[in-house]
Amino acid sequence: MQTTPFPTVPVLDLSPEIEALFPELEAAITEVVRSGKFIMGPDVAAFEKEVAQFLGVRNAIGVNSGTDAIVIALRACGVGPGDEVITTPFSFFATAESISAVGATPVFADIELGSLNIDPAAIEAAVGPRTKAILPVHLFGRPADMRRIAEIAERHGLRIVEDCAQAFGGWSEGRRTGTLGDVGAFSFFPSKNLGAFGDAGLVVTDDDELADHARMLRVHGAKKKYHNEMIGYNSRLDSLQAAVLRVKLPHVDRRNGQRRAVAERYNDLLGAVPSVALPDVTEGHVFHQYTVRLLDVDRDAVQRAMKERGVGTMVYYPVPQDRLPAYAGRHAPNPNSDAASAQVLSLPIWPEMAVEVQEQVAHTLMASLP
Numbered sequence: 001m002q003t004t005p006f007p008t009v010p011v012l013d014l015s016p017e018i019e020a021l022f023p024e025l026e027a028a029i030t031e032v033v034r035s036g037k038f039i040m041g042p043d044v045a046a047f048e049k050e051v052a053q054f055l056g057v058r059n060a061i062g063v064n065s066g067t068d069a070i071v072i073a074l075r076a077c078g079v080g081p082g083d084e085v086i087t088t089p090f091s092f093f094a095t096a097e098s099i100s101a102v103g104a105t106p107v108f109a110d111i112e113l114g115s116l117n118i119d120p121a122a123i124e125a126a127v128g129p130r131t132k133a134i135l136p137v138h139l140f141g142r143p144a145d146m147r148r149i150a151e152i153a154e155r156h157g158l159r160i161v162e163d164c165a166q167a168f169g170g171w172s173e174g175r176r177t178g179t180l181g182d183v184g185a186f187s188f189f190p191s192k193n194l195g196a197f198g199d200a201g202l203v204v205t206d207d208d209e210l211a212d213h214a215r216m217l218r219v220h221g222a223k224k225k226y227h228n229e230m231i232g233y234n235s236r237l238d239s240l241q242a243a244v245l246r247v248k249l250p251h252v253d254r255r256n257g258q259r260r261a262v263a264e265r266y267n268d269l270l271g272a273v274p275s276v277a278l279p280d281v282t283e284g285h286v287f288h289q290y291t292v293r294l295l296d297v298d299r300d301a302v303q304r305a306m307k308e309r310g311v312g313t314m315v316y317y318p319v320p321q322d323r324l325p326a327y328a329g330r331h332a333p334n335p336n337s338d339a340a341s342a343q344v345l346s347l348p349i350w351p352e353m354a355v356e357v358q359e360q361v362a363h364t365l366m367a368s369l370p
């Protein structure tokens with residue numbers, strides 16, 4: 001058996017945050033349990049108020065998951081059967097799945113290889129008579145080019161729903177991601193930049209009408225209990241999750257700053273390696289993932305070699321959405337997205353990551369290249 005002089009490195013370590021906040025988290029959870037107010041209790045309303053303030057938005061609506069947040073955001077915008085929604089092929093399946101779930105059709109517009117985000121020029125080319133909305137994703141925490149996307153939406157009379165699942169706390173030109181379009185959809189899946197202890201999500205909007213619609217959709221299409229006006233969902237945010245999120249929220253900006261520092265350090269450590277294309281530390285990028293592209297090398301072989309040396313990595317995403325069995329064969333090819341899926345490798349990142357651990361990851365990557 002081969003042994004390494006270093007401990008193994010996971011792709012993600014949630015324990016430092018939980019350890020640091022344990023007494024507060026325990027107290028918050030205990031309070032909910034003692035109160036017995038598990039559904040839409042005071043912590044939900046308090047979290048919605050606090051998170052709206054944090055994001056600088058008029059309305060925040062806690063929901064059951066990030067996927068539900070996108071579904072509810074799309075429906076609040078009136079997206080339904082017969083409509084097309086333009087989105088990126090290079091994202092987690094929930095992005096396109098949500099479009100299909102409301103009965104609309106996803107239309108995939110290719111990405112820019114540098115940012116790995118949707119290319120505004122490709123959006124422009126994909127707009128057609130049935131296009132109703134644009135669904136950009138701030139992939140890996142990097143804000144999409146919202147200025148140009150907003151310009152296109154304005155010109156064609158389209159709605160913008162932002163998939164902010166990976167970009168809580170990110171910003172662009174002084175405004176938080178989620179407030180740059182018509183509606184923002186967030187996920188608080190435990191591994192996200194703001195993570196609950198289970199599934200949770202959020203819909204945000206400055207538009208009070210869209211907010212009312214989203215609030216109804218969250219509870220079976222009813223404003224008043226037992227007076228259901230439309231077909232909705234059971235998609236409330238749990239009180240327990242809201243209580244956890246309230247404890248963690250005040251630490252998000254600092255921890256996102258730590259993520260950016262980790263990314264900068266990786267870029268310094270890996271800057272001289274010609275076969276590794278590094279992510280830019282752009283304005284408002286909150287590095288949910290630190291993802292490099294490996295050029296002209298066998299990415300899977302590198303990943304295997306790193307694993308043998310004790311360093312975990314992930315491939316987000318090995319198959320673009322338009323190539324997944326659920327959608328395959330029905331869409332025009334997106335060469336940049338296809339190239340990215342063969343090249344990307346996400347290295348371990350979490351805010352408290354120690355310098356020595358990062359050095360170990362960087363050296364292991366270099367030693368694993370051919």
Ligand SMILES: *Cc1c(COP(=O)(O)O)cnc(C)c1O
Pocket residue numbers: 065066067068091092094095137163165166187188189199200201
């Ligand atoms: C995590 C994620 C989602 C879905 O969020 P859930 O809370 O898991 O439903 C949607 N889009 C993207 C880009 C994600 O990363």
